[in-house]
Amino acid sequence: MNAPVKPSERPNDWNSLPDARGKFGQFGGLYVAETLMPLVLELGEAYAAAKADPDYQAELASFHRHYTGRPSPMYFAERLTAYYGGAKIYFKRDELNHTGSHKINNALGQILLARRMGKTRIIAETGAGQHGVATATVCARFGLPCVVYMGATDVERQKPNVFRMNLLGAEVRPVTSGTGTLKDAMNEAMRDWVTNVEDTYYLIGTAAGPHPYPAMVRDFQSIIGHEAREQILGLEGRLPDAVVACIGGGSNAIGLFHPFLADEGVRLIGVEAAGHGIETGEHAASLTGGRPGVLHGNKTYLLQDDDGQIIDAHSISAGLDYPGIGPEHSFLHETGRAEYVSATDKEALAAFQLCAEQEGIIPALEPAHALARVGDLARELGKDGIIVMNMCGRGDKDIFTVAEALGRTI
Amino acid sequence: MSHNRIDKRFAALAAEGRAAFVAYVMGGDPDYDTSLKTVQGLPGAGVDIIELGYAFSDPMAEGPPIQRAALRALKAGMTLNRTLQLVADFRKSDADTPIVLMGYLNPLFSAGYEAFAARAADAGVDGLICVDCPPEEADELTDALEAVGVSLIRLTAPTTDDKRLPTVVKRTSGFVYYVSVAGVTGVKSADASAVAPAVARVKAASGLPVAVGFGIRTPEQAAAVAKVADGVVVGSAFVDEVQAALEAGGENSNENVTARVLSKAAALAKAVRSARVGKA
Structure with missing residues (x-):
């Protein structure tokens, strides 16, 4: 049993990170071109001021409640629990949010900040399209023009989300450089930002990039973990044995993990995308198969060759198809506070189908990776155990990809 | 001692009363041998300082021309070590022209910073411009370069205000590179009238020569900037010549790459040399 540690008794070390230079240990930091430096420094100051402003926090809380539909439920997945025959499995239902994933938590926080800063044009990158949809949504809500960069490969495999973004008034610009996936979209968004420094706000979707983005996105996503902690205490009277989330850039995972960092008895388990298998080299598991490097404004684990050239990631899930990871995860990995494992395309597909059949929930392919590791964990922990998994997105967008993988036509 | 090549060159040009012509080419574009021949020809075409790109898979500050150049070089098997080898090969026949590497961190x-710095100094590199390593993150790299006498050349931008400028030029040597437009390489055009006060500001803060780049493509633009700066950097225009020669194809496309780049360099060098440095 994990006795909950009162907030006053918790060490506060975890909350002191990142330091003033944006570092989580050796990771994170500010590695951008000089043209952008004054902008990211200004953003850091603006975010610190907003964070301390009760009016800003109240406005954000109101949108979370009335626009997004938070708090999201904590659901006991009874049939899956019985299926695996081990620990009790709970889903944190962030797929029920407005726009269908956790991405809205961050998009709302940042759009309110962009408005405070007087920015009049919003750009974003997207992989699966969930962050693009969330950004297009908040831009529509606040009447701001929105340009979303999306790899051409992803535009093809995530057509429903491209159409949704268009309906919401956003311009989706397909990126053909590189392999046309998330990292290339991020490069292109940074090129746009450096070209339009006066009026443009770059709304990054994951807990990566130059400081303050990793800390800021984590803070916005931590609503997941804060709610989950309170909900599971209410339902079970104790903390879970483990919390589990999928990791591409890692925003939903850091949002779930962070409020549990000081609860040393709670295992934090991140599931990376192993693609065709780590041994094949065709995967997106930066921590399992990469080493530290510098990309997209931060120092973190990256998939790279001996010369420091970035290697293209592979995953069936467009949202996990990224050769890096948020710097705080690199730090939690090196300190050993969190555990990082992986699941292959095949395992995620099997979990996707199992979840639909057993629970009547069609998960996104991203959390299907997390679910693929939950069975082993449930058996390992046994019937007395409790697991909370973040169901960070719904699978409507993935039905074409899944149909193709299963050899069916829709 | 190698950074003396840069200092010597700027001192000599100041005595002549003209700006330095700095040419950027991507190392190994489209292949090692062609690139070496091109680089070997640049001083003869009137180039005063060579900026040699080392390829990176994700060049975030580059426009499409240099992005494509990096991909061509990588496809041809270029690595950081091969780029340093190219410098060493160049040095066999040229001991005077300063070479500055430019790329990403x-x-x-x-x-490893120390291993890189040692190899770079051995190869005959005089300076380094690293696009995504701002002063806040540069201490270790700067230590390593200073230990072997290679200059770390900093970029300053239109967004760099007076408050930040001293931080940016601290621990820099050789010269300062003023990025004349907010944007990626090779897309927007530089405005010479806006460049003049910026160059003066950077010069006053750093006490170093100031070279201006990003957005200079034509002889007219080069001449205009040469009147107000200590150096004029042209890059994407050369990389475009490489691409054009490759697209034209034919048996001699590699020879054409070298010929086209050197012909462009000669035209731009003439423009820079025709412009006397005004009051900066």
């Missing part, structure tokens, strides 16, 4: 971090 990850290949250097991957090699």
Whole structure:
């Protein structure tokens, strides 16, 4: 049993990170071109001021409640629990949010900040399209023009989300450089930002990039973990044995993990995308198969060759198809506070189908990776155990990809 | 001692009363041998300082021409070590022309800063411009370069205000590179009238020569900037010549790459040399 540690008794070390230079240990930091430096420094100051402003926090809380539909439920997945025959499995239902994933938590926080800063044009990158949809949504809500960069490969495999973004008034610009996936979209968004420094706000979707983005996105996503902690205490009277989330850039995972960092008895388990298998080299598991490097404004684990050239990631899930990871995860990995494992395309597909059949929930392919590791964990922990998994997105967008993988036509 | 090549060159040009013509080409574009021949020809075409790109897979500050150049070089098997080899090969026949490497941090971090600095100095590199390594993150790299006498050349931008400028030029040597437009390489055009006060500001803060780049493509633009700066950097226009020669194809496309780049360099060098440096 994990006795909950009162907030006053918790060490506060975890909350002191990142330091003033944006570092989580050796990771994170500010590695951008000089043209952008004054902008990211200004953003850091603006975010610190907003964070301390009760009016800003109240406005954000109101949108979370009335626009997004938070708090999201904590659901006991009874049939899956019985299926695996081990620990009790709970889903944190962030797929029920407005726009269908956790991405809205961050998009709302940042759009309110962009408005405070007087920015009049919003750009974003997207992989699966969930962050693009969330950004297009908040831009529509606040009447701001929105340009979303999306790899051409992803535009093809995530057509429903491209159409949704268009309906919401956003311009989706397909990126053909590189392999046309998330990292290339991020490069292109940074090129746009450096070209339009006066009026443009770059709304990054994951807990990566130059400081303050990793800390800021984590803070916005931590609503997941804060709610989950309170909900599971209410339902079970104790903390879970483990919390589990999928990791591409890692925003939903850091949002779930962070409020549990000081609860040393709670295992934090991140599931990376192993693609065709780590041994094949065709995967997106930066921590399992990469080493530290510098990309997209931060120092973190990256998939790279001996010369420091970035290697293209592979995953069936467009949202996990990224050769890096948020710097705080690199730090939690090196300190050993969190555990990082992986699941292959095949395992995620099997979990996707199992979840639909057993629970009547069609998960996104991203959390299907997390679910693929939950069975082993449930058996390992046994019937007395409790697991909370973040169901960070719904699978409507993935039905074409899944149909193709299963050899069916829709 | 190698950074003396840069200092010597700027001192000599100041005595002549003209700006330095700095040419950027991507090392190994479209292949090692062609690139070496091109680089060997640049001083004869009137180039005063060579900026040699080392390829990176994710060049975030580059426009499409240099992005494509990097991909061509990588496809041809270029690595950071091969780029240093190219410098060493160049030095066999040229001991005077300063060479400045330009690129991104990850290949250097991957090699290890000290190991990279030692190899660069051995090869005959005089300076380094690292796009995504601002002063806040540069201490270790600067230590390693200073230990072997290679200059770390900093970029300053239109967004760099007076408050930040001293931080940016601290621990820089050789010259300062003023990025004349907010944007990626090779897309927007530089405005010479806006460049003049910026150059004066950077010069006053750094006490170093100031070279201006990003957005200079034509002889007219080069001449205009040469009147107000200590150096004029042209890059994407050369890389475009490489691409044009390759697209034209034919048996001699590699020879054409070299010929086209050197012909462009000669035209731009003439423009820079025709412009006397005004009051900066």
